[in-house]
Amino acid sequence: MSTLQQLTAADRGVLRFITAGSVDDGKSTLIGRLLYDSKGVFADQLQAIGRSRHHRAGDEEFDLSLLTDGLEAEREQGITIDVAYRYFATPTRKFIVADAPGHEQYTRNMVTGASTAHAVIILVDATRASDGELLVQTRRHSALAHLLGIRHIVVAVNKLDLLDWDQAVFERIRDAYAALAAKLGIAGFEAIPMSALKGDNVVRASQHMSWYQGPTLLQWLEGIEVQENDPAQPLRFPVQWVARHNGSQADDFRGYAGKVASGTLRRGDRIVVQPAGTPATVARVLTFEGDVEYATAGVAVTLVLAEDVDVSRGDVLVHADDTDVAVSREFQADVCWLDSQPLNTARKYLIKQGTRTSAARIKSVHTRRDVQVLEEREADTPTLAMNDIGRITLATRDALVLDAYDQLPATGAFILVDEATYQTVAGGMIRR
Structure with a gap:
């Protein structure tokens, strides 16, 4: 050798x-x-x-x-x-x-x-x-x-x-x-x-x-053993871009580009477009080198579906037999507050999760983590200051595909952006 x-x-x-x-x-x-x-x-x-x-x-x-x-x-x-x-x-x-x-x-x-x-x-x-x-x-x-x-x-x-x-x-x-x-x-x-x-x-x-x-x-x-591409994980494919060519012709091309966040995607798989819940079938899996039979986590591909369905940037493709997918407009999360301006439940924020961006509102602040004594304590005021870590409830304008961060970090994480200043104000981990 x-x-x-x-x-x-x-x-x-x-x-x-x-x-x-x-x-x-x-x-x-x-x-x-x-x-x-x-x-x-x-x-x-x-x-x-x-x-x-x-x-x-x-x-x-x-x-x-x-x-x-x-x-x-x-x-x-x-x-x-x-x-x-x-x-x-x-x-x-x-x-x-x-x-x-x-x-x-x-x-x-x-x-x-x-x-x-x-x-x-x-x-x-x-x-x-x-x-x-x-x-x-x-x-x-x-x-x-x-x-x-x-x-x-x-x-x-x-x-x-x-x-x-x-x-x-x-x-x-x-x-x-x-x-x-x-x-x-x-x-x-x-x-x-x-x-x-x-x-x-x-x-x-x-x-x-x-x-x-x-x-x-x-x-x-x-x-150290690191296994990032666990094929046993459920499929998550956030759509980043809709690719269209020759849209005026009968044999036009329409594909959905993105990176497989987790799991394995194969040609012929039955999938569901979330959050709409529309079923479809994977007809082709395309890479820069051409058609492939499958793609694993971390691989960027373009998918062609057998059916004409409505798929947009921010949608997430999951396997049709995945019954554990949670779709909601409200959830709890742990956030680390990054901005010098404290959390304000009256302000408007944008949430960016994967490829989807939506308007969000912080409904409540439940606990604040005291890292001095390594305990979570009930929040005495509905705010968090810079470097604080706390548990909050978020309400979003659009329904999101939600995964617990400790199970699927790629889709269980998000950031919050101040709608007025466009400053990234917090990083978050979905809990439930």
Whole structure:
């Protein structure tokens, strides 16, 4: 087998992950170390950060945090403000990593970055949690990761080089996080002791912690099983565009373009156009290369139906035998409020779910999640402020195909847009 064939056989696809945790836990430095040690940094990039006037590392060391902290304000203050995305690859897998800010003020940015992540790295500064007391942002980001349905969690206990690689400190932090995970309902997590600055247990195994026999961070990331295209999931095909050619002729072409959000779509399938409930049959499944027999989740196709039915942008095609499809103009959802203007039940909003946009009104605010004590509390006022997370009831002008976010994230998520300013004010997850 050739080298190229070996690499192709070993390729486990793309993994999207995010770093989270409190301020100064070393998130940007960790990503910089991953990029540097996995040979994902070009020489000119190293030269550029070496010349930076905001250099904070030792005289003979690169300040690896500057590889992700690209904004001038971030480099001046030594903090992360916006989510920075970086790309690198190993012979086993390709990676898209998001560096999330740790400040409470920028919690909404962390939610944005985590919304598409398969895995999350929760960094813990061992020097600030050596007694086993986790910081507020560590608890907050863990709660948000669980709320967003991220199943793969690793706790990176960082800066152990400053504590002489103390095993007892690592075990106290690991046990404290295990108690937090049990309270949040997190099924499992991996804990790795490391030094992002020195590179111990990031890409290469540490020579200073013989007491740790687990994987390095990169080994853990390479080994994660991610199944995005589960054929057992129900079909959801949001129509993005109606394609017409030669409309004046008897043999005109009319197709419905979009991307399969979940499940599998085959030629000959009996489907229903929702929310209207119109039945139809798939006559052809077209791609750029031509006709195919079927398409799975993530594949963009154009469908030709055997019947002349009314299908428009925003409609969702489902299998005819799917009896669990919920269609409604009212539902409950968890939202993270992103706007500086608080939620106002008197204002008009637009909801964008998949390819459908409709007018929406927030009928009520039921609970507000207190991430300090990791509990949901009854809302004392019908509003949410920036970075708040709460349970609301939404009423929409048009009927929507509703899926619970924890079952079908692709169609269970939405955003709210202020109708007057066109600012995106909230990201939401349909619950019921």
